Amino acid sequence: MKIEAVDLFYLAMPEVLDIGDGSQDALLVRVQAGGEEGWGECEASPLPSIASFVTPMSHSACKPIAASVLGQTLQDIDDICRIGNLVRANSLDLLQSAHMLSGIDIALWDLLGKRLNEPVWKLLGYPHPFPKLPYASMLFGESPQATLAKGQAARRAGYRAAKFGWGPIGLGTVAEDADHFVAAREGLGPDGILLIDTGTVWHDDVEKAAPRLPALHACRATWLEEPFDSGALTAYRALAQRSGPLKLAAGEGTHSFYMAQHLIDYADIGYVQIDAGRIGGISVARQVAAYAQARGVTYVNHTFTSHLALSASLQPYAGLEQDLLCEYPVELQPLAVAVTENSIGLDPDGMVHAPAAPGLGMRVNHAALQPFLVDVEIRVGGQLLYRTPTDRLRPL
């Protein structure tokens, strides 16, 4: 079959706030081929991504993404890999292309899975998926007391793992940070898996991060996430050599296999965090999962949007037993909830499972998404290059 259509849908909350919540808008991708449709989601700024799909060619290595996707043959998984390589070659100089490709690649896997009546993880070569332990992701409180309360709430909600991030950490004194770490541990309880995320607050300054290590050891944090900018590989390595049992985690911003590889090879991280909606899709994420396994690094998804994105992010490492943890979005905006009719819930043991249904196993909720659809129109040289598809997300 041939790829007949790729449609892009920009969705947004009525009001987008200046807060660190990435579920306030979304770019959904619908691919059609052979009477089947597949869905994907980009973890990306929607408008520049749409522009990267429709833009006029600049030169032979700066073509619109559409040029490498529309009309392509899609018969088996090698075709998905081939299409990804085509995009990377033909849009080499179009920076936004990795983010746009991500949603397309995810939709291609979904479509092929439905066509072949297999879940994506099976197409990826995994005999069966292993249950993953979800961690609740939340911000530190403004005070240690508030952090304590948040930890207690996560524990009451049944989470066996929780991540505390951003907030005041790194902005005050070492002692103030230590109070938060102690509070997080106390709230979560002695057995919970505690993860700490400092959101690149120290950029590349090892001497600002290192004084926090004793408190991180004392609270038995499993990982310290993004102490530095993701490109600051030498700073990561230097800190890793002083971190003892505490592992470093990074990778959510990577937008190529190589970038993830550099973190694994040169930054001495213990956990590589991959967003399938950014790195180039399920194909590239799967490649990173295999590389991480070979290097003794633990793979974990990065997801803070819909359960369509969550299913996509679970597939690349669904069959890897040793990669136990899973980022599980818990405070979604109504838009992100509306993306799918079904959701990926916790089982009685508090674990999550990659869906067993064909493709990604998720059903897009066309009706619920209607109020969030944003009309977009792009004209270049008097020609209409993009307009929100007239079916407005209705089932085909």
Add this chain to the structure above:
Amino acid sequence: MKIEAVDLFYLAMPEVLDIGDGSQDALLVRVQAGGEEGWGECEASPLPSIASFVTPMSHSACKPIAASVLGQTLQDIDDICRIGNLVRANSLDLLQSAHMLSGIDIALWDLLGKRLNEPVWKLLGYPHPFPKLPYASMLFGESPQATLAKGQAARRAGYRAAKFGWGPIGLGTVAEDADHFVAAREGLGPDGILLIDTGTVWHDDVEKAAPRLPALHACRATWLEEPFDSGALTAYRALAQRSGPLKLAAGEGTHSFYMAQHLIDYADIGYVQIDAGRIGGISVARQVAAYAQARGVTYVNHTFTSHLALSASLQPYAGLEQDLLCEYPVELQPLAVAVTENSIGLDPDGMVHAPAAPGLGMRVNHAALQPFLVDVEIRVGGQLLYRTPTDRLRPL
């Protein structure tokens, strides 16, 4: 003074061909502050870059570039650095932002230079600029005879250095490639500086590149450019260890300081090639030039568009004597020629100089650019976010 306006102009040749010529379109940036204007050029796909400037906010780390630039104070060079850091923080998850920022940063330096009546290289801390030896950049011929003729033509035109790239290299046998290398050397003459560019043809396969080394040694090539994908750091290092006097060159695609740093730290390159129109502007390029100097790596510009871009690309290393070579675009499309009224020519010794006039020292040719201006209109949610400025590039 405050930044009052940032205007973007998409320019293109009437027909853009599917060839490796990046001068077929352009995105010019005009910044206004305190009654002065500055100009910059992005080496980027115009439409997604424009979209990155005007797009609605997705969340606190995915804002439009405009949000971090318009209304900012611009008094001294620290302000330019501060604005760049703001963009990198506020648009962290907007992939296209580095390309858009590049043109803005360049325009800010131009504006500040005009305001302070100093050339940009002086603002960068260089007492005076050193002459650079331009190399003519061309494609290999389809046959060794054609390559020979191209080398002879470059020599007749007075070039003391030339780069041959792409074409059939790497696609045929080792012996066929060797014939081209011999022809290039013969055409250029025994004293010319010969540079070879293989355009990432071997991706990350060291064993495909290594058999070409004897012929590259025999023709006394100064560098081998991009044998591999720019992220394939381990492949670069492995080849560098077998390359003897031949140095590796890479870096044109880097879009952050860190990416260039990784090539210097982990790939053992001898030359780092930076496009100020991609990496984040003159500010980031200058940072790379200093880092390269400290690590014994030679800095060289990457430029294949207008002389506005050429001036911008010369500034970051204008005052570094040991970084002698300069990529000099020789086969520009009429659009790229039309960008500036003046140009950066070769002196009687065949050398080029960063302009001595204030700012970038280039005068944008408003009239000549008129026929190339492309009308763009972007509407989101019924609201007009961007339309080609109504002054249509006319002097303010």
